[in-house]
Amino acid sequence: MVYVAKVIREFNRNNPGTTVACCGFQYKQYPANMAFFRAFGLKHGREPNCTDGNDRFVPFTILRMKTIVDEASSEWKAEQEIIETRSAQLARILAQDETSDLVDALTFSIREVMRNVFEHSKSRSIEYCAQYWPTYHRVEIAIADSGIGLMESLKGNPYIQVQCDADAIQQALMPAVSSKNYEGIRVDRNDPWHNSGFGLYMINRLCRLGGSFIICSGYHGIKLNDHGKTHMELKHYCKGTVVRMVLNTSKLASLSHMLTQFREEGYIIARQIKGVGMYEASAASQMLSRDFKQNA
Known part of the structure; x- marks a missing residue:
């Protein structure tokens, strides 16, 4: 929708x-x-933006970037903290719980996608809605922006070669790939919100535990699940980026343990790819293929 x-x-x-x-x-x-x-x-x-839905869904909502900036300024906080707070609120509404593995996984997934929009897209707003079906052990979340899109964003990294939207999406799904974190650029490692380029990789790994992950930008889309990867050629132009996450709640264990495992595997796979100093489309595709084989 x-x-x-x-x-x-x-x-x-x-x-x-x-x-x-x-x-x-x-x-x-x-x-x-x-x-x-x-x-x-x-x-x-x-x-x-109505808030009177039932306990298990979040209706179509528009969150403007200016609202995030204004809230951060008035509360003397980083904008990412505001995104974290809003993500946790959404997670608790969907899960109908204050603390649980599901709340942690939802908060992480929503926050990382919203951070990507805020930090990279140049979009004026984030649009989203979500639904939780406890009987089916399924949560579905859709988040969209109308910003510059993945291809234009990744062009900001001189080590990334991007020729088309399919290239850009595959690059964005690789671990440690970011338009704002690469060799030669100054990064404050003490900043808890510094961009490591692992957000989309971690989220798609979570979703692939019995669920699915779809990302569309420009004229292309990619769907990932535990069966593999599917490319989708769009018949129209998708301005910005749209992400759809489906999580299987019965497969979620300790989030910290899973994320540690995913991060370590991501580093290993990235190091194994030849010519990782210059990220190319073929390397991205190879990484995703190895990732599936390793976790089959």
């Missing part, structure tokens, strides 16, 4: 002389409650 609303909204913006007609929406109660229709301009159902 986040993705479709985004595409329709951008189509309307780029084609002001075209009228988009909708039918059958009166009978679709779930998307109406999730504020899907209002998100792309149809006056039906809930408004975005």
